[in-house]
Amino acid sequence: MLTITLSIFIPFLAAIFIPFIYKRIQNRHIGWFVIIVPIALFIFLASFIPSIANGSTYMHTIRWIDSAGIHFATYLDGLSLIFALLITGVGSLVILYSIYYLSERESLGRFYVYLLLFMGAMLGVVLSDNLMMLYVFWELTSISSFLLIAFWYHRKKSRYGAQKSMLITVSGGIAMLAGFIMLQSLTGSFSVREIVATIGQYTDEPLFLWAMLLVLLGAFTKSAQFPFHIWLPDAMEAPTPVSAYLHSATMVKAGIYLVARFTPIFGGEAVWFYTVSGVGLFTLLVGSFNAVKQTDLKALLAYSTVSQLGLVMSLFGLGSVALQHGYSPDSVIYTQATFAALFHLINHSTFKGALFMVVGIVDHELGTRDIRRLGGLMAFMPITFTIALIGSFSMAGLPPFNGFLSKEMFFEALVNARNLEVFSTGTVGTLFLVVAWIASVFTFVYSMIIVFQTFFGEFHPERVEKPSSEASFGMLVAPSVLAIFVVGIFFFPNVVGNYLLRPAMTAIYPSFAGAEGLVPHIKAWHGFNPALWMTIGVIILGTILYKLIKYWRGVYTIAPLRWNLDTAFNAGLTWLEGGSHFITRMYMKGYLKDYLVYIFTFFIVAVGGSILWTGSYSFDFTDNSPIAINEFLIVLAMAGAALAMIFAKSRMTAIILNGVLGYSIALLFVVFRAPDLALTQTVVETVTTALFLLCFYFLPEWKKERSARKTKIMNGIIALSAGTIVTVLALAVQGNKMFESISVYFEDAYLLAGGKNIVNTILGDFRAFDTMLEVVVLFIAGIGVFTLIKLKTGKEDKDIEDQ
Missing domain, CATH: 1.20.5 (Single alpha-helices involved in coiled-coils or other helix-helix interfaces)
Known part of the structure; x- marks a missing residue:
């Protein structure tokens, strides 16, 4: 449908008009105009829920470069619909929240332009069917997020965080592009749907594995998986509405979407399973462990996002095992891991978006996010406390909140995965389970830190920078809506399961469509099963660790744990900058003659070496026309002018000799019966000679340089070598015609373009x-x-x- 394609462009079109509207409105917040865009898009996309739940999909293609197979193709199915609804739905709430959070003294026009660009780019990513189109929007999300993170560019940390995210995500995107090109070379198509349909016959090709790893590299950098997670905590320097949007529903979810979308292509491979699940689980552990030590609430939430993304990623890896042997009752058991991943993806967007907005409220009203300066806020911020309680307990996996349901499904999937055939031994499966459980304990601990160390205890007004009060009604609306979803999904989970998750599962497992058990019935109580016992263990050990945190928190000061990838990243940047300065100083001498020496030397080595290596210096003069005496005289005059220019003692003489060369070429065009070229050459030579005279008039007097004898000899060798190579190359090309001359095509210029010249x-x-x-x-x-x-x-x- 064309309307789906247009929905991608609407945010971009709106971004064009925002600056003009911003200049003309008075006494009104520009956000009230901007919010119309995501709300309208959300309503439009939500209208597809019934039809997509019944199995429909929507495709539209605007043909572009037929020869390369690159088209503007959009595809809306169950998987892309979930992400599109999150992008527009959470985007609407973020814009509503920003209206009350950001002061009108800020550059709001610029802020909302960046936000709309980002929204449009994200919609382009999740709705694209063509890989090249997906890549363009993928990198556009990196660029627009760079602008959003660096919105407060006067802050050094904001600029650093934006640069860091840009370097890491764009580098991963370039690797992903290489993977896309490999996929196209294998399958002959850039269409994701066509690749899914035909990839089975190419899995044994060498390029298949490399394409898989490069695509995963792009997904891991964008979704902040270890070791690329280091950009996400620094991205918290963005305004809180941006952080809420990037961390809950957009930027980091792009990598998750890529893994989900490419699961039907690569999911049947053991390498995919081990890489996605292993990296995801390790990211879950690293993120949750590092979140506990943070003293800044926003930093804590950033690391918790890293942790939760690792959880979702590991589930997608586990679910991919079902594709190894095709449909069977046993394989469908493992698809429940993918179902849990999609479910937790939605749940995470709700409780994480609410928590970021809560942290923004605390910072906005008290002027600080430092946990060490907070406490006792429940007394005068009861609504904010309630939202924080709902979001934190959901993230910890406690009932009656939606995070409990997906966390139980996570544990259940890991319990079932212990006996997977891809595990060499049962010990490896048990290790996966233990790592996930330990990470969940740390998740419980940092969730309790948010609630109890911020809102309980004694309030110290002297530690905060602003008078303490509850946030305005408008600022509380957006996080309250998300909190309502957190609770509502717990009580009515199968509404989400039947209308959103079921069609998404069909998109990920197209060969399993309609299979019994593909979409389980979600319920809060499953009896005292292993997953529930694991949750009880998390609560018990997590409570103990939280109560005793001051006794064991010193573990973070142990030397190995103080080492981090941020230090390595910064050291790497410093080394690269130093190395580039050193290399640049070696060749940037400030003298034009040195630069010419570098250029011609490289030309001689590269081109001359290639000619010698390939033996491409054979000549064939049999078809050449005889050289007339007048042609010989013109060329002789040109050679004499060129040699005389070397020994010229004034600029005027050099310019005149250079003009002799140009006008001699015009004479050759006349001899070869090309009057149009002769006329063009004459005009160009006349203009350039006049410009040379004009420019040189203002230059200081020409003093002939005195060069050492060795320098003159070296320059002569370089000049002769370069001239010889050009001559040999021209003669070799002229004497070895492997293809028909392209001039034959242009001889039909009058028929093709209607021009006689x-x-x-x-x-x-x-x-x-x-x-x-x-x-x-x-x-x-x-x-x-x-x-x-x-x-x-x-x-x-x-x-x-x-x-």
Whole structure:
């Protein structure tokens, strides 16, 4: 459907008009205009829920580059619908929250432009069917998130966090692009649907494994999986509405979406299972362990996001095992891990979005997020406390909140996974289970820290920077709505399961469509099963650890635990910068002659070496026309002018000799019966000669440089070698025609383009875009020169006035 394609462009179009609206409105917050966009998109996308729940999918393609198979293709199914609803639904609440959070003194026009660009890019990622289109939007999310994180660019930490996220996610995106190209070379298609349908016959190809690993690299960097998770905590320097949006529903979820979307392609491989599950579980443990030691509430939530993303990622890895042997009652058991991943994905968006907004309220009202300065807030911030309690307990996996349901399904999936055939021994499966359980204990601990150390205890007004009070009604609406979803999903989980999760499961397991047990019935009570006992153990041990936290928190000061990847990242940047400065200083001497030596030396080595290595210096003069005496004389005059230019003692002489070369070429065009080229060459040579004279008039007097004998000899060798290689290359190309000359095509210029002058037709029709861009470049350069002249003139006028 065309409307689905248009839904991607609506945020971009809105972003264009925001600056104009922002300048014209008075006494109104621009956010009230912006919020219309995500709400309208959410309502539009929600209208597809009934039809997609019944098995429908929607595809629309705008054909673009047929020869390369690159088209603007969109595809809406159950999986993309979940993410699109999260992007627009949570986006609406984030914008509502930002209206009350951000002061009108901020650059709100710029903020909402960035936010809409990010929203449009995320919709493009989840709705794209063409891999090249997906990649473009993927990198656009990195660029727009860079702008959002660095919104307060006057802060050093904001600039650092934006740079860090940009470097890591864009690098992963480039690796992912290489994987996409490998997939296309294997299957002959950039369409995700077509690749899913045909990939089975290419799994034994060498490129298949490399494509898998490169795609995973892109997914891991974007979804903050270990060891690429280090960018996410630094991204908290963005305004809280941005953090709530990036951490709960968008940026980090793009990597999760990629893994889910590519599970039907790579999911049947053991490498995929071990990599996705192993990295996910380790990320879960690292994130939860590091979250406990944080003293900044926002940093704590950032590491908790890393942890929760690892949980979801590990579940997708476990669920992929079902694709190894095709449909069977046993394999469907493992699809419940994927179901749990999708369910927890939605739950995480609700409770994490609410928690980030709560932290923003605390910071906005008290002026600090430092846990050591907080306490006793429940007395005068009861609504904020209630929302924080709901979100934190849901994240800890406690009833009656939606996080409890998905956490139980997580434990149940791990219990079932202990006997997987992909595990070499049962010990490995048990290790997975133990790691997940320990990480869940730390998750419980940091969830309790949010609630009890922030809202309980004694309040110290002298430790905060602002008078303490409950947030305004408008600021509480968005987190309250998310908190209602946290509770509501617990009591009515199968509404989500039947209308959203079921079609998403069909998208991930297309060969299992309609299979019995693919979508389990969600219920809170399963009896005293292993998963419940694990939860009880988490609560008991987590409570003990929280109560005794001051006695064991010193473990973070142990040397090995003080080492972190941030230090390695910063050291790497410092080393790269130092190395680049060292290398640059080696060749940036400030002398044009040195740069020419570098260029021609590289040319001689690369091109000359290639000619010698391949033996491509054979010549064939049999078909050449005889050289007439007038042609010989013209060339002889050109050679004489070139040699004389070397020994010229003034710029005027050098310019005249250079003009002799140019006009001699025009004479050759006349001899070869190309009057249009001769005329063009004459005009160009006349203009350039005049410009040379004009420019050199303002240069200081030319003093002939005195170079050492060795330097002259070296320059002569380089010049002769470069000239010889160019001559040999031209003769070799002219004498070895492997393909029909392209000039044959342009001989039909009159029929193809309606132009009798071939040169003008090539410039104006065949190379129209190239010529247009060249004109644009010249226009930009002209504007730059004009600006510099005006600035200099204005400065001189100001100096005269001052005098």
